[in-house]
Amino acid sequence: MTRAAHRPTVRRIYDAAEDGDGTRVLVDRLWPRGVSKADARVDEWPKALTPSTELRRWYHAGEGTYEEFRERYETELAGPDAAEALDGLRGLVRKGPVTLLTAAKEPGRSHAQVLVELLTR
Template sequence: MHRISIRRVYEPAAENEGRTILVDRLWPRGISHAELGNAPWLKDIAPSEDLRHWFAHDPAKWPEFRRRYTAELDANPQAVAELRRLAAQGPLVLLYAARDEQHNNAVVLRDYLGQ
């Protein structure tokens, strides 16, 4: 498997960073589809609406969010397999919109895929 990294969707892309995939449930505010080029949007891999609302980007809930989101990923083998297939083809960049760069679903997803 190739390198899997994460990047906030509002940050500029690095040269030759790899294939980008949006992994949020909601489309990022202020970003047009054209700005993301051909980056696929895999919202089915994102945390459920219930989990997203519960977490509300509260760092105090981070350990429990990680546990719950990992359980959701375990229950979603098709979406996980698709990302692993893409990662086998070359470097992969998981795009997310959250302001918190350490406590977001892309961090959990990157770590999960790296297992």
């Protein structure tokens, strides 16, 4: 696999947009509470890349470890719709800076970080 030209950044959607963000991609299934669409400055919202509702609930309930979550999420991303959306995201990353946006309280231990790892392998 060809390495991406840029490494995506992960930021919380509650943080103000910055000039260097490049393409801003929301990677959460649900729109974050309290954030207006105008303030969020989201360019893309590929819902096919988001963890399933079942997986998200399982992980947030504390029923498994981050490593287990990552494995299950990567399995979901192998599905046809998710794989196509992931290829689209790879294309964006090759073109320029990309910021993955999430409402997760710990973005470094979230699905957004899993996406970064997949995009930079």
